[in-house]
């Protein structure tokens with residue numbers, strides 16, 4: 001069963017309890033501003049952050065756990081993995097540190113231990129271990145306002161639509177994460193536009209790995225096609241040379 | 257002037273500099289070496305080395321032309337082209353070792369497969385193709401000995417299929433390197449992002465490879481002062497004209513068909529970058545080489561090939577990390593990134609020169625006129641007097657060049673802790689106010705108010721309500737609850753110390769013990785033995801404690817327990833430790849103030865109300881403006 005998180009931006013009061021809880025269960029250290037930080041509060045030591053928007057709106061940022069994650073599709077060694085439960089998890093023992101996942105993620109989520117000599121990729125793992133133990137993620141558990149809740153994705157989607165229906169005018173009629181980049185396991189409903197969470201203003205619904213697949217599918221054709229063309233070319237040229245040689249020989253013999 | 261020798265010296269100098277940086281990379285990590293960051297995790301390194309692969313394409317192009325299409329004219333270029341390709345790919349791999357965070361795991365690609373990943377495919381192709389190149393190259397060194405004649409014969413027998421495989425693999429990864437970027441439509445600037453990046457990469461690699469070969473031929477002839485086989489260079493250049501034209505059509509076609517023409521004239525730096533790149537990588541070399549008369553001109557050849565190569569490099573660097581959709585996503589590569597990359601190329605060039613001088617790679621086997629064997633110093637035969645050293649041998653001079661520039665590199669690298677940890681050195685700015693302090697050490701949009709009265713009142717159980725000089729001294733002198741909790745009284749002269757006077761750095765520790773001042777005659781003018789016990793090793797641990805001379809210093813750590821005690825914590829740490837530890841305890845004790853330990857109890861945003869009129873409040877560091885520090889929970893006291 002695919003699990004998910006639903007965050008209701010209208011309910012969040014910005015108390016940072018989720019951030020603290022995440023730090024605690026994932027043993028993340030206190031962080032200080034580093035030169036390589038992005039200005040969104042996420043860092044190697046902060047897997048989730050609260051972004052304040054004008055008018056007391058608080059938006060929690062975390063990995064979206066895409067249904068078809070770009071990061072998983074590009075990792076050359078399969079260090080990132082989309083689990084049955086829905087969590088996109090990271091295996092630091094496999095990673096070779098190419099940072100392709102960071103480049104590919106449409107939400108700019110993965111962070112890097114730039115100061116370490118043995119650096120790893122850092123991002124929310126949907127508290128995979130806790131979910132497996134039957135618990136819920138630390139962040140949703142700690143939220144005093146139930147602004148961010150955990151559950152089955154289908155049920156949460158229904159809940160999201162229900163809230164939008166039942167409070168007309170309160171929310172923007174859209175569930176973020178329902179279909180962007182093929183859908184994500186972290187859903188948002190909100191009274192402000194949340195497109196700032198991704199690189200492009202309006203993310204298209206096509207899963208990103210689909211952008212690469214035509215080129216990847218063409219690989220065998222390109223490979224053997226080029227081989228064929230080269231073989232053909234060399235055959236033709238060889239034959240032509242032979243013909244012209246024979247011809248000149250013949251000409252020679254007629255001359256004699 | 258000996259061009260070969262001087263070229264080598266320059267290459268050794270760069271290599272030495274790069275070696276120091278390489279060391280820095282592994283000792284301090286990526287953050288200390290590069291300017292890469294969480295927003296731009298790929299940058300100059302990736303882009304630049306992609307261009308090396310592109311410029312190595314000559315290896316397979318010449319292979320195709322010579323072995324497949326039987327153009328005998330290119331014979332003298334075949335080995336050079338393959339060697340170039342081999343060194344280009346080797347440099348790529350070496351540079352990858354510095355770029356990868358965990359390079360010792362690079363072989364994981366062999367055992368953990370992810371066939372969906374373009375990088376996985378590129379990795380495999382590069383591995384296989386490098387092997388193919390070795391096989392293509394191996395007969396050359398084997399020539400010099402008859403021992404391995406059988407191996408050589410065997411390799412030569414399979415030359416055709418090996419070359420064919422090389423061509424097929426090259427086609428694949430030259431284009432797949434473009435596929436890498438297909439997943440970033442959200443990241444790359446639309447002009448640079450295109451669904452046919454793989455095709456563009458492939459075509460530009462062919463053009464780049466040809467131009468590179470022409471350039472190399474020119475450079476080699478210049479270096480060894482040989483008469484130029486202009487014909488060959490002209491041939492390469494005129495061949496590349498077709499490819500350059502095709503590349504231009506494909507690029508412009510893409511821009512037009514995808515409706516991106518408007519962006520060309522947008523006037524942003526990215527559009528200029530694109531236009532500039534288009535000019536360099538296609539238009540200018542195309543125009544230069546399309547006229548047969550110009551094409552045969554030596555000067556035009558030099559300039560045209562250089563510009564074309566520059567264009568390909570620029571293209572790869574742009575796509576590899578610079579041309580971002582978001583205009584704010586910009587990073588400037590650090591000097592170390594640039595020098596390390598160039599250093600790897602220099603090393604490759606040195607290997608190249610070594611190989612062409614040692615083996616029969618080129619059509620001749622050139623010699624470095626100054627590659628003297630080492631000669632011993634001269635002595636007078638009768639008296640045995642030393643007559644002086646002969647000219648230092650080339651080897652000595654090269655070693656010297658390397659060592660000197662390595663040392664310079666080491667000196668240039670800032671090995672500070674700060675630099676390695678990426679902590680910005682934010683100097684603390686003083687708090688404003690007296691009765692109520694407005695504390696905002698880094699002048700960001702948040703501040704903390706500290707009402708003196710409330711705290712003193714609390715400390716003395718409300719007994720002190722107004723501060724007189726007497727009462728200040730009374731409080732200063734009495735016990736753990738006194739003013740000394742905050743004002744440690746650590747400055748010479750028992751001055752009432754103010755936080756920011758010692759905790760001068762916002763986020764990092766500072767060394768406060770000024771050894772030089774204590775030892776200097778214009779300072780404390782102390783002898784070594786005044787602090788260090790004679791006969792003992794002189795360390796911070798064994799030295800006299802600060803309190804030995806400054807008995808009123810009170811803060812426990814100042815006693816000099818170990819070297820670490822000479823470092824005082826950052827402003828943030830100091831403040832938090834001081835306030836939070838008390839607040840945490842009090843929040844448990846005082847039943848009416850459960851929220852005392854919440855961040856929001858102290859941290860506020862905006863302009864402090866307690867600020868006196870006319871007092872300056874400059875918020876100059878808008879860092880983290882986006883991010884919330886907690887504000888008071890509504891409805892809770």
Ligand code: SF4
Pocket residue numbers: 063064065066069070071072088104105106107108109110123
């Ligand atoms: S949000 Fe980014 S890091 Fe998270 S699963 Fe999606 S692509 Fe991966």
Ligand code: SF4
Pocket residue numbers: 074075076077078079080094095096097098099100101102121
């Ligand atoms: S950095 Fe690690 S996890 Fe990310 S793509 Fe590279 S190998 Fe995979």
Ligand code: SF4
Pocket residue numbers: 021022023025026047048062123124125126127137138139140
């Ligand atoms: S799900 Fe777990 S790892 Fe992810 S943000 Fe919440 S607490 Fe952190």
